[in-house]
Amino acid sequence: MVKNYNKETICIRGGYTPNDGDPISAPLIQSTTYKYADPDLLADLFNLKAEGHIYTRISNPTNEYFEKKLSKLEGGVGAVATSSGQSAILLAVLNICKAGDNIISSSSLYGGTFNLFNVTLRNLGINTTFISKDASEEEILSLIDDKTKLIYGETIGNPGLDILDFEKYSRICKKSGIAFVVDNTLPSPYLCNPFQFGANIVVHSTSKYIDGHAVALGGAIVDGGNFNWNNGRYSELVEPDPSYHGIRYYDTFKELAYITKLRVSMLRDLGNTMSPFNAFLSDLGLETLHLRMAKHSENALAIAKFLQNHEKVNWVSYPYLESQGDFENAKKYLSKGAGGVLTFGIKGGIKEAKKFIKALKLVDLATHLGFTKTSVLHPGSTTHSQLTEKEQIECGVRPDLIRVSVGIENVEDLISDFDQALGKSN
């Protein structure tokens, strides 16, 4: 593909271009290793002087089709697929942070990311300062020192559902020469492209909408190629890398410096690569991403409106409801739809919430989100239960909150299931 096609076309044809006689669909290359006849060519591959696959921990053809398509969909210069969303976030940070460095993060985060930043990274000597939604630009700027390496946020907070203030964050990042890293899992690259709004690195849990069918765990890092790493803050990308016989990533790879280092040092050393089979499934998932995201968004808005008018419902949160504080930002950053996740609280609190969940007949109780089937979850007693109550509130988890991942079934069937189950509570 040479031309700049629209997203729907990229979803289907973006990563793999068959030649005469090749498989029409991106094939699964289930191999750890690749054969070569010429030792000099293999030496060049190891020295990053030629392009090709050496070993699947570092790269694989099926992973490459998937990575290319995802990178195009985000408008980036390159991507690396990983074994999970968690590993994508970990590598995105470790690629530029070492013990003694620090990062700044929005506090409205996925529970797993919160624990990673708050506990595990601290144990490795990387400190995170969490900032609330209403922190002012001056406050955030005052937290930055010469060891601050990145600012982190989620496009749509999971499960707080607040919309990242891209303008504020990107202004701060530009002013201080700090990389802006965004988790774009909830909108998927179909509904939002953070690079258009000043992000420099995008991470995904591809386990969610990108796979879309709850069958393949995975993650990805996409590089926007739009950040100057040579500004005095990122010696690991500019100075010689002793673990790669003194290679200088910035000099050698220019706008591909970050993503190249991530592949050849992070994947090489830590090994959290996506399996080719999961890359195959995730790539297949991307073929219908545009259709699914439109339907997820349409169903979720209809259910949010239904719940908003239901007498047993205390409150509803969905970015496309006009009553929401973030409605203006939702329209600005998510012009095609707000995705499939909504939250609500039932009158009578957690006790009634549990009754409601038990009474559902069609909709499942499941920890996952972002797939074809509708499911519900009570984050306070599950995904966010390892957090203190104060931390839960900071992450946007009220005690009575029920999270709904709206699927792409018939919306009338979904609404009637919610209706009958709400009838059983109180």
Ligand SMILES: *Cc1c(COP(=O)(O)O)cnc(C)c1O
């Ligand atoms: C699920 C999720 C993750 C973690 O991804 P896994 O693939 O489960 O490791 C990270 N961020 C967000 C926003 C998520 O929803």
